[in-house]
Amino acid sequence: MAEPLKPAYTGRFAPSPTGPLHFGSLVAAVISWLDARAHDGTWRVRMEDLDPPREEPGAADRILRTLETHGLYWDGPVLYQSTRLKAYADAMQHLRERGWAYDCGCTRREIAALARQGLEGPVYPGTCRQGLTAGKSPRALRVRTHDDPICFNDRAQGEVCHQLASQIGDFVIRRADGLTAYQLAVVVDDAFQGITHVVRGIDLLASTPRQMHLQSLLGYAQPAYLHHLVVLDHEGIKLSKQTHAPAVDDETPVENLLKVMDFLGLDGGEPGAGVGEVLARALAGYNPPDSPLPSRERSRG
Secondary structure (H helix, E strand, O other): OOOOOOOOOEEEEOOOOOOOOEHHHHHHHHHHHHHHHHOOOEEEEEEOOOOHHHOOOOHHHHHHHHHHHOOOOOOOOOEEHHHOHHHHHHHHHHHHHOOOEEEEOOOHHHHHHHOOEEOOEEOOOOOOOOOOOOOOOOOEEEEOOOOOOEEEEEOOOEEEEEOHHHHOOOEEEEOOOOOEOHHHHHHHHHHHOOOOEEEEEHHHHHHHHHHHHHHHHHOOOOOEEEEEOOOEOOOOOEOOOOOOOOEOOOOOHHHHHHHHHHHHOOOOOOOOOOHHHHHHHHHHHOOOOOOOOOOOOOEOO
């Protein structure tokens, strides 16, 4: 009997338009692109524009121009999360109707006063799990968790297991300001776009069990995951827009790509090459098995 066909590889790069791409985000885009192309797969771009107060006008278009300037062409139309609000609301309603989501009236200060520290801050103490207390109004929407281990084999980091109830707690899927939380939006959109492989920074590793929990509750397939090491500054802090990492210079795409390939330990060729040549050379040397990336975090410079 023939083995069932595996789904075709579909990956994605999903930046937030809170500013232009910096070197660290260019590295993330290149790794994602290389992994997809090495598998003869589809590479999509999704703009995570769900937080208007933090977004920078024109940043989304500038990000797309930077990708094109660096030869990182995507497949199909760009998906903007701001067009997907009904899908997120439907998913929340599905969870609510089945008793997996509930209203929470707690403030951050109240949670901090009662909670113990977990993997990523205070573990929600379950104050509103059985219903809002007297005098409280709904603020956020939370999803119920359990302590059965949620495990996955990351392609770069190996086995990862979390017990959500004790390490994270019931987490937010709609924020107090009414905006959809990242954890829900990314799960709904990965399913919508048929994403089979998620390649992203190790700073999001702890989010994956939460997303797998939501995938299970919503009946979605679970992608394969690869969490790569991130670019650090000279003080050992991850490059980010919050730490004012400088924007990638679109006037020097070859130089930028050669720096990226150097960081990844790949041969991009000589400075006189074109963008396409650099990417082709790096792709030829890219090894997509379990650990294609450096064995330790490397700082820029």
